[in-house]
Amino acid sequence: MAYEVRGVVARSKGAPVSIETIVVPDPGPGEAVVDVQACGVCHTDLHYREGGINDDFPFLLGHEAAGVVSAVGEGVTNVAVGDYVILNWRAVCGQCRACAKGKPWYCFATHNAAQKMTLADGTELSPALGIGAFAEKTLVHSGQCTKVDPAAPPTAAGLLGCGVMAGVGAAINTGGVSRGDSVAVFGCGGVGDAAIAGSRLAGAGTIIAVDIDDRKLEWAKAMGATHTVNSKETDPVEGIKSLTGGFGVDVAIDAVGHPAVYEQAFLARDLAGTVVLVGVPNPTMKIELPLIEVFGRGGALKSSWYGDCLPSRDFPMLIDLYLQGRFDLDAFVSETIGLDDVEAAFEKMHEGEVLRSVVVF
Ligand SMILES: NC(=O)c1ccc[n+]([C@@H]2O[C@H](COP(=O)([O-])OP(=O)(O)OC[C@H]3O[C@@H](n4cnc5c(N)ncnc54)[C@H](O)[C@@H]3O)[C@@H](O)[C@H]2O)c1
Ligand SMILES: [Zn+2]
Numbered sequence: 001m002a003y004e005v006r007g008v009v010a011r012s013k014g015a016p017v018s019i020e021t022i023v024v025p026d027p028g029p030g031e032a033v034v035d036v037q038a039c040g041v042c043h044t045d046l047h048y049r050e051g052g053i054n055d056d057f058p059f060l061l062g063h064e065a066a067g068v069v070s071a072v073g074e075g076v077t078n079v080a081v082g083d084y085v086i087l088n089w090r091a092v093c094g095q096c097r098a099c100a101k102g103k104p105w106y107c108f109a110t111h112n113a114a115q116k117m118t119l120a121d122g123t124e125l126s127p128a129l130g131i132g133a134f135a136e137k138t139l140v141h142s143g144q145c146t147k148v149d150p151a152a153p154p155t156a157a158g159l160l161g162c163g164v165m166a167g168v169g170a171a172i173n174t175g176g177v178s179r180g181d182s183v184a185v186f187g188c189g190g191v192g193d194a195a196i197a198g199s200r201l202a203g204a205g206t207i208i209a210v211d212i213d214d215r216k217l218e219w220a221k222a223m224g225a226t227h228t229v230n231s232k233e234t235d236p237v238e239g240i241k242s243l244t245g246g247f248g249v250d251v252a253i254d255a256v257g258h259p260a261v262y263e264q265a266f267l268a269r270d271l272a273g274t275v276v277l278v279g280v281p282n283p284t285m286k287i288e289l290p291l292i293e294v295f296g297r298g299g300a301l302k303s304s305w306y307g308d309c310l311p312s313r314d315f316p317m318l319i320d321l322y323l324q325g326r327f328d329l330d331a332f333v334s335e336t337i338g339l340d341d342v343e344a345a346f347e348k349m350h351e352g353e354v355l356r357s358v359v360v361f
C-alpha cells in the first residue's frame, strides 16, 4: 500500500516551490521508507530549483535529513523498522572501479531507490540527490540510511547528511588539514562554516574566514575562525598573505563555487598548498589561470564531492564528537521551520540571514 504525504516540489526552472501530495510506494527489494523528522535547507536545493543541476523537473527537494525507518523491503539487513538514521547520498556499491581500488568515498555507482515517488497524477519525481526529504516520508535505498545514536536530535544530526559533512570533509578528508596548518575558507555559509569547524577539530593553527557579508564573518568566528577578511572591502589574497607571513595558506577552500573566488583561493595558497573546491559552480562558469602558475606553485587542486566522506565511517564518528560536546552541530541551526516555509527559507539564504533553516516535522 503506497503512502500519500506532503512534499516540497520544484515544478519548473526558477519557479517558486509548491507543496504537493507525494505518493511514496512501499519499499521494494533493498529499499527503505523513512519518516523524516528534520531536513535542512541547503544551497544545492536552490541550485536544483534554478535548473543549475539538471533539467529533470519536477524535483522533490530536500536531502539533508534524519528520521526513523518505518518500512523496509526484501533483503534489507543494514537497518530495521524503528532505527534512527541520517540519510546519505553516497550508498556505496562495493563493486565499481573506485570501490575496487579501496576508495569507496569516490564510488561511481552509488545506490538509489529503484522505484519512483510520484505526484498524485502519476508524474514521476526526481528526488534531490536521490533523497527528496522535504516530505513526511521518503523512499530511499537502504544503503542511504546510516544508523546513528538517537541521543542526537534530528535537527542537528540531519545536517551531517549534506552541508556540514561536505564542509568538514572538504577540510579534513579532501584538504588533509592537520595540526598547525593554516587554512582559508571562502564563503561562510553552512558548508564554509563546517569547513572552519572541521579545521578547528583537526588542529589548524590559523583559520581565516572570507566572505562578503560581515554577519557571516561574525558567525564564522564562533565556529573557530581565528581571523576574518571581508573580500568586498579588502583584497582577500593580500589580506590572507599578510596574516600568514606573506606566504599564503596551506589549504584554501572555495565554498562558494564561483570563478573569481576560485582564483582568489588559488592565489592565496602557499607553495605546495592545496586548493579545495567544494562550492558547486553552474554549468556556464569557466576559469582562466596562467599555466605557469599552476605548475610553479605546485601542490594540489582538488574537488570535494560530499567532503569525500564515507557515511558509515564519518556520520557515527561526528555524532559521537557532538554528543561529547566537541563538535557543535546546534550552532548551524539558525531556525526551525515548517514544510510550507521552504520558499521563504531560500529567500533568507539568498539574503544571508541564516546559516541553516531546518524543516521539522
Ligand atoms: N561539494 C559538495 O558535495 C557540496 C555539498 C553541499 C553544498 N555544496 C555547495 O556549497 C556551496 C555553499 O553552500 P551553502 O549551503 O553553505 O550556501 P550558503 O548560501 O549558505 O553560503 C554561501 C556563502 O558564500 C558567501 N559568498 C557569496 N559570494 C561570495 C564571494 N564572491 N566571496 C566570498 N563569499 C561569498 C555568501 O555570503 C554566503 O555566506 C553551494 O554552492 C552548494 O551547492 C556542495
Ligand atoms: Zn562503488
Ligand SMILES: [Zn+2]
Residues within 6 Å of the ligand: 042, 043, 044, 045, 063, 064, 162, 163
Ligand atoms: Zn546539500
